[in-house]
Amino acid sequence: MANAKSIFSTVVVLFLLVGLPAISFYYLRTGFTYRKEAIMTQGDFGKMPDLSALTRVQGTLPDNLRGSMAVVGWLDPTKQEATRVYGHMMDSLYQQFADSPNLHFTTIVLSxxxxxxVNEFTQTYHLPEAPMLSFVRADATAFQRSASDFQLPLSQYDAPGTEPIVALVDSSQTIVKHYNLARRDETIGLVQLISVIIPLPEKQDLILDRGREL
Known part of the structure; x- marks a missing residue:
């Protein structure tokens, strides 16, 4: 009996000294690899253009975004399907990151x-007046130019707002990636990359499939 207790104690000690560190190293290594792979998917599409010349409609985009991330979208309400998808995705993204620091969503509106x-859009998709949400207006020329400045992946026949495409700007104010929110894999990729760089609020998980599914 004493020998069995001794063996059990030895196993416990070995687990504490060897097993736990090995498990911790595995998860740290896995997390590091995941973060590295996510960051490596980023590109460089130049510096974020200055949007201060565009008239504010609702909310305020900070003058200096250095140290923050921004998701920039284009809204043309005449493009009804793209507007619907963009609205639902904005709702889901806001719900997930509402309490996250240093993250901003701004939408350039042609109307x-x-x-x-903006009033109809925010009411339809449950977007409150919040510090991280802002909307600016642009005429047709400025709307098209802003898409070009952000290097949106549009064909020569497409106009901004035809597809719910957003641009992700990192903390150095570099445009690092474009995402078409009509594609589930790209939307999940956006959520995952943001959550790697700006952690989700404590005890909150990625919303990948529920009522407000992505």
Whole structure:
């Protein structure tokens, strides 16, 4: 009996000295690899253009985004399907990252009545007036130019807002990637990359499939 207790004690000690460190190293290594792979997917599409010349409709994008991340989108309400998808995805993204620091979502709006468009959009998709959300207006020329400045992957026949494409800007104010929110894999990729760089609030998991599914 004493010999069995001794063997058990030895096994416990070995697990504490060898097993736990090995498991911890494995998870740290896995996490490091995941973070590295996610970051390596980023590109370089130049510095984020200055949007301060565009008229504010709702919310305020900070003058200096250095140290923060930004997701920039284009909204043309005449493109109804793209607007619907963009709205649902903005709802899901906001719900997940509402309490995350140093993250901003701004939308460039093309509309004859941008105030009404933004009011209807935010009410339809449950987006409150919050520090991380902002909307600016642009005329047709500025709308098209902004898409070109952000190097959106549009064909020569597409206009901004035809597809719910967003640009991700990192903490150095570099445009690092574009995502089409109509594609589930790209939306998940956006969520995962943001969550790697800016952690989700404590005890919150990625929302990948639920009522507000991505």
């Amino acid at each position: 004859k009545d941008p105030d009404q468009t």
